Amino acid sequence: MHLLHPFTVPVINVLNLLAACLLLLSFAMLSRRRTQRLITLFAWQGGILCLSTSLVAYSSGLHELYYSAALTLLLKVITLPLILRRLIYRLGAEWDSETMVNIPVTMLAGLMLVIFAFGLAQPISMMATTITRNMLGIALAVILLSFLMMITRRKAVTQVIGFLAMENGLFFAATSATYGMPMVIELGIALDVLVGVFILGLFFFQIREQFESLDLRNMENLKEE
């Protein structure tokens, strides 16, 4: 293997640790009711993603990955949490919390999803050649857990955070399976996410104007009988 670097073993250990932290944060997000806390956790997730990407870049010697780590830092740790915070401040939704979520049941479902994701990733990761291939299962689990968060939550802002967390999971999957996507695609995705958050921010105001709340249950009344 060309990857046998003098530091390979400690780096893979640290990477495993970071991957575990990512999964832990996903579960923490699943268990939080307050929107503000969710944004903080999302920023942490971005930070861990940035760290792990730069570690992968270091251990594999691929310099593009440094750029994508920097992009992650800029976008997911600094810009997006800032935008989201300003949004909920302007919406007056800082202290919003989801009251109707049954956390233990959600967590149990999350555990099942993790088992499913790990099982699913096992044969796929056999085919990958990267040192981080074992983490594919964790990346899949993060994606599925964010899905679960989007399904179980009713507030618009929380759903958007779930969506962004899912993107984090996809990014992690790309890094761990194939050492990241080409730079052009990554830049494109970053731009998409940024624009997406802006547009969704506009939607928030529209939704609130229409229903005087950010609860998406109201949307169900829109369909014609």
Add this chain to the structure above:
Amino acid sequence: MRGITFIRQFGEVILAIAIAPLFAGWIAQCRAWMQSRSAPLVTQPYRMLRKLFSKDAALAETASPLFRITPYVLFGTMVLAAAIIPSLATDLPFARAADAIALIGLFATARVFLSLAAMDIGTGFGSMGARREMMIGFLAEPALLMVLFNASLLYGSTALPSLVDGYRAHPTIIDPSVIFAAVAFVMVLLAENARIPIDNPATHLELTMIHEAMLLEYSARHLALVEWASYLKLFNYACIGFALFVPWGIAIHGSDGGGVLALSIVALLGKLVVAGSALALIETLSAKLRIFRAPEFLAMAFLLAVLGLLVHLLLGVR
């Protein structure tokens, strides 16, 4: 040689009994500092124990012998647990008698006795506290077992001393499952020792108390023993945590001599100081949960521990 290990064992137990109140006092002091109150002395628990021991005990008319012997049973089980847990050295004659699962059984024995004694008098608060305590206990125990299984999976043993030895043999390995297990363990520790997210140890507010509600009928030397046992329980949990997650400085098998032992005492004290202030920080930052939220909190701990097992199986370093 055997004589030395027995002396060491004896010394460890004496040390545990002696400094457990100090640990509780340190946490109370840190909490007071962090909440900008004027802090009680670190030695406050000793003063309280001395005051209680010098008083005359009053017993309810309806109290059965069970109520009387419970303080001694509690104190005895906690001392035995302190003898099993490798807080200073792993080469302990007692430690081989029971593994971690038996240790959890010991804690369960103490809990059952305390709950029965609380129900014995027949007051409303006593039985309410007992029922709540049993609920917390039955939720916390599986989580604690899972945490221990995490460590067992890593080092192939359920006995705490061999876990420490195993860790010291491969100190470079950082297994990701350890993070999950550590978080879960802290949550269990908070729940089991009547700490803030679940129960407030300083409250006498009738409807929220759990641990205090069970002690309402105790007085004087009985109360002193029960309190001392709960200090010891907290100390024991902290030492289990050190053995599982930060076993630096514990004198391992085969290392003899006064220097090593002195070093391990210093290490233990240092870890206790850090752990005490960390606990105080957690208690200051979090609000007490409603009792109906407690299952949620402990289910989270259980899930984290199970996740640790899964992550170990997926990413296992060895």
